[in-house]
Amino acid sequence: MIPNQPLAKDIDPRAFRQALGHFATGIAVVTARGANDAVIGMTMTSFNSVSLDPPLVLFSVARSAWSLPAMQSAQSYAVNVLDDAQQHISDRFARASSDKWADVNHRPGLHGAPLIEGALAHFECAPYASHDGGDHVIFLARVVSFSATQGEPLIFFRGRYCRLADAGA
Protein backbone atom coordinates (compact mmCIF):
# COMPACT_ATOMS: atom_id res chain seq x y z
CA MET A 1 0.00 0.00 0.00
CA ILE A 2 1.40 3.38 -1.02
CA PRO A 3 -0.58 6.22 0.63
CA ASN A 4 -1.65 9.33 -1.32
CA GLN A 5 1.39 11.38 -2.28
CA PRO A 6 1.78 15.17 -2.24
CA LEU A 7 1.99 17.31 -5.39
CA ALA A 8 4.98 17.34 -7.71
CA LYS A 9 7.46 19.50 -5.84
CA ASP A 10 7.44 17.25 -2.80
CA ILE A 11 7.31 13.89 -4.59
CA ASP A 12 9.42 11.26 -2.90
CA PRO A 13 11.39 9.58 -5.73
CA ARG A 14 11.42 6.22 -3.94
CA ALA A 15 7.63 6.15 -3.49
CA PHE A 16 7.17 7.37 -7.08
CA ARG A 17 9.38 4.58 -8.42
CA GLN A 18 7.51 2.06 -6.26
CA ALA A 19 4.13 3.23 -7.55
CA LEU A 20 5.37 3.09 -11.18
CA GLY A 21 6.40 -0.51 -10.52
CA HIS A 22 2.71 -1.45 -10.31
CA PHE A 23 2.61 -1.17 -14.10
CA ALA A 24 3.76 -4.67 -15.16
CA THR A 25 6.01 -4.77 -18.21
CA GLY A 26 8.05 -7.19 -20.23
CA ILE A 27 11.82 -6.91 -20.31
CA ALA A 28 13.82 -5.94 -23.38
CA VAL A 29 17.53 -5.74 -24.00
CA VAL A 30 18.05 -2.89 -26.46
CA THR A 31 21.28 -3.29 -28.41
CA ALA A 32 23.10 -1.05 -30.84
CA ARG A 33 26.22 -0.98 -32.92
CA GLY A 34 27.93 2.26 -32.03
CA ALA A 35 30.90 4.14 -33.40
CA ASN A 36 34.09 2.04 -33.81
CA ASP A 37 31.83 -0.99 -34.30
CA ALA A 38 31.43 -1.38 -30.53
CA VAL A 39 28.28 -3.29 -29.62
CA ILE A 40 26.29 -2.16 -26.61
CA GLY A 41 23.23 -3.50 -24.82
CA MET A 42 21.02 -2.32 -21.96
CA THR A 43 18.19 -3.98 -20.07
CA MET A 44 15.05 -1.85 -20.40
CA THR A 45 11.46 -1.84 -19.25
CA SER A 46 10.77 1.48 -20.98
CA PHE A 47 10.29 -0.19 -24.39
CA ASN A 48 6.82 0.45 -25.82
CA SER A 49 4.90 0.53 -29.09
CA VAL A 50 4.03 3.95 -30.53
CA SER A 51 2.76 3.90 -34.12
CA LEU A 52 1.73 1.37 -36.77
CA ASP A 53 2.17 3.73 -39.74
CA PRO A 54 4.99 4.50 -39.75
CA PRO A 55 6.04 1.58 -37.53
CA LEU A 56 7.54 3.26 -34.46
CA VAL A 57 8.61 2.09 -31.03
CA LEU A 58 10.20 3.95 -28.14
CA PHE A 59 12.57 3.37 -25.26
CA SER A 60 14.17 5.79 -22.83
CA VAL A 61 17.76 5.85 -21.67
CA ALA A 62 18.99 7.41 -18.43
CA ARG A 63 21.21 10.44 -18.95
CA SER A 64 23.60 8.82 -16.47
CA ALA A 65 23.89 5.61 -18.54
CA TRP A 66 27.39 4.78 -19.69
CA SER A 67 25.93 3.56 -23.01
CA LEU A 68 23.99 6.79 -23.77
CA PRO A 69 26.59 8.39 -26.11
CA ALA A 70 26.84 5.17 -28.11
CA MET A 71 23.03 4.95 -28.29
CA GLN A 72 22.91 8.53 -29.56
CA SER A 73 25.46 7.92 -32.30
CA ALA A 74 24.19 4.46 -33.34
CA GLN A 75 22.81 3.89 -36.83
CA SER A 76 20.79 0.84 -35.84
CA TYR A 77 19.12 -0.66 -32.78
CA ALA A 78 17.69 -4.06 -31.99
CA VAL A 79 15.04 -4.62 -29.35
CA ASN A 80 15.28 -8.15 -27.93
CA VAL A 81 12.13 -9.08 -25.96
CA LEU A 82 13.28 -11.59 -23.35
CA ASP A 83 11.83 -15.04 -22.82
CA ASP A 84 11.15 -16.19 -19.26
CA ALA A 85 14.26 -18.40 -19.42
CA GLN A 86 16.46 -15.33 -19.95
CA GLN A 87 16.50 -13.66 -16.53
CA HIS A 88 20.28 -14.13 -16.42
CA ILE A 89 20.55 -12.07 -19.62
CA SER A 90 18.41 -9.30 -18.11
CA ASP A 91 20.70 -9.28 -15.06
CA ARG A 92 23.80 -9.23 -17.23
CA PHE A 93 22.69 -6.21 -19.28
CA ALA A 94 21.43 -4.30 -16.24
CA ARG A 95 24.98 -3.84 -14.90
CA ALA A 96 27.70 -1.59 -16.23
CA SER A 97 30.37 -3.98 -17.47
CA SER A 98 32.87 -4.26 -20.26
CA ASP A 99 32.08 -7.96 -20.56
CA LYS A 100 28.30 -8.01 -21.06
CA TRP A 101 28.49 -10.26 -24.13
CA ALA A 102 30.52 -13.15 -22.67
CA ASP A 103 28.57 -16.42 -23.17
CA VAL A 104 25.57 -14.58 -24.66
CA ASN A 105 24.67 -16.20 -28.00
CA HIS A 106 23.96 -13.50 -30.53
CA ARG A 107 24.21 -12.69 -34.21
CA PRO A 108 24.37 -9.42 -36.13
CA GLY A 109 21.03 -8.11 -37.40
CA LEU A 110 20.48 -6.63 -40.87
CA HIS A 111 22.22 -3.39 -39.92
CA GLY A 112 24.66 -4.73 -37.37
CA ALA A 113 22.85 -4.35 -34.04
CA PRO A 114 23.09 -7.67 -32.18
CA LEU A 115 20.13 -10.05 -32.01
CA ILE A 116 20.13 -12.21 -28.87
CA GLU A 117 19.38 -15.88 -29.54
CA GLY A 118 16.35 -17.28 -27.73
CA ALA A 119 14.55 -13.93 -27.43
CA LEU A 120 10.78 -14.01 -27.78
CA ALA A 121 10.75 -11.23 -30.38
CA HIS A 122 13.27 -9.09 -32.24
CA PHE A 123 12.61 -5.60 -33.61
CA GLU A 124 15.37 -4.16 -35.78
CA CYS A 125 15.15 -0.39 -35.94
CA ALA A 126 16.64 2.74 -37.45
CA PRO A 127 16.88 5.99 -35.46
CA TYR A 128 13.83 8.24 -36.03
CA ALA A 129 13.91 11.01 -33.37
CA SER A 130 15.01 11.67 -29.82
CA HIS A 131 13.42 13.92 -27.22
CA ASP A 132 14.12 15.36 -23.81
CA GLY A 133 12.71 13.10 -21.13
CA GLY A 134 13.92 14.79 -17.94
CA ASP A 135 16.66 12.61 -16.50
CA HIS A 136 16.17 10.26 -19.49
CA VAL A 137 16.43 10.69 -23.26
CA ILE A 138 13.44 9.31 -25.19
CA PHE A 139 14.39 7.45 -28.36
CA LEU A 140 11.82 6.94 -31.11
CA ALA A 141 12.93 4.23 -33.52
CA ARG A 142 11.49 3.09 -36.84
CA VAL A 143 11.09 -0.67 -37.14
CA VAL A 144 12.65 -2.04 -40.34
CA SER A 145 12.34 -5.74 -39.62
CA PHE A 146 10.91 -7.96 -36.91
CA SER A 147 10.32 -11.56 -35.91
CA ALA A 148 8.52 -13.27 -33.06
CA THR A 149 8.35 -16.81 -31.79
CA GLN A 150 6.43 -19.03 -29.36
CA GLY A 151 7.29 -18.85 -25.68
CA GLU A 152 6.51 -17.08 -22.43
CA PRO A 153 7.68 -13.56 -21.55
CA LEU A 154 9.89 -12.51 -18.69
CA ILE A 155 7.83 -9.99 -16.70
CA PHE A 156 8.82 -7.21 -14.30
CA PHE A 157 6.29 -6.17 -11.64
CA ARG A 158 6.75 -4.26 -8.38
CA GLY A 159 10.53 -4.41 -8.70
CA ARG A 160 10.67 -8.17 -9.26
CA TYR A 161 10.85 -10.63 -12.08
CA CYS A 162 7.79 -12.83 -12.51
CA ARG A 163 6.37 -15.31 -14.97
CA LEU A 164 2.90 -15.83 -16.40
CA ALA A 165 2.91 -19.26 -14.72
CA ASP A 166 3.28 -17.49 -11.32
CA ALA A 167 -0.07 -15.81 -12.03
CA GLY A 168 -1.69 -19.17 -12.72
CA ALA A 169 -1.98 -18.45 -16.46
Ligand SMILES: Cc1cc2nc3c(=O)[nH]c(=O)nc-3n(C[C@H](O)[C@H](O)[C@H](O)COP(=O)(O)O)c2cc1C
Ligand atom coordinates in the same frame (compact mmCIF):
# COMPACT_ATOMS: atom_id res chain seq x y z
C1 LIG B 1 14.28 -4.40 -14.90
C2 LIG B 1 15.18 -3.25 -15.31
C3 LIG B 1 14.72 -2.30 -16.22
C4 LIG B 1 15.52 -1.23 -16.62
N1 LIG B 1 15.02 -0.32 -17.52
C5 LIG B 1 15.82 0.71 -17.91
C6 LIG B 1 15.33 1.66 -18.88
O1 LIG B 1 14.22 1.55 -19.39
N2 LIG B 1 16.16 2.68 -19.23
C7 LIG B 1 17.41 2.82 -18.68
O2 LIG B 1 18.12 3.77 -19.03
N3 LIG B 1 17.89 1.93 -17.78
C8 LIG B 1 17.13 0.87 -17.39
N4 LIG B 1 17.61 -0.03 -16.50
C9 LIG B 1 18.97 0.13 -15.98
C10 LIG B 1 20.04 -0.28 -17.00
O3 LIG B 1 19.77 -1.58 -17.53
C11 LIG B 1 21.44 -0.29 -16.33
O4 LIG B 1 21.69 0.99 -15.80
C12 LIG B 1 22.56 -0.68 -17.29
O5 LIG B 1 23.75 -0.84 -16.55
C13 LIG B 1 22.82 0.38 -18.33
O6 LIG B 1 23.87 -0.05 -19.16
P1 LIG B 1 25.23 0.80 -19.26
O7 LIG B 1 25.83 0.77 -17.87
O8 LIG B 1 26.05 0.07 -20.29
O9 LIG B 1 24.84 2.17 -19.70
C14 LIG B 1 16.83 -1.11 -16.10
C15 LIG B 1 17.31 -2.08 -15.20
C16 LIG B 1 16.50 -3.14 -14.83
C17 LIG B 1 17.03 -4.18 -13.86
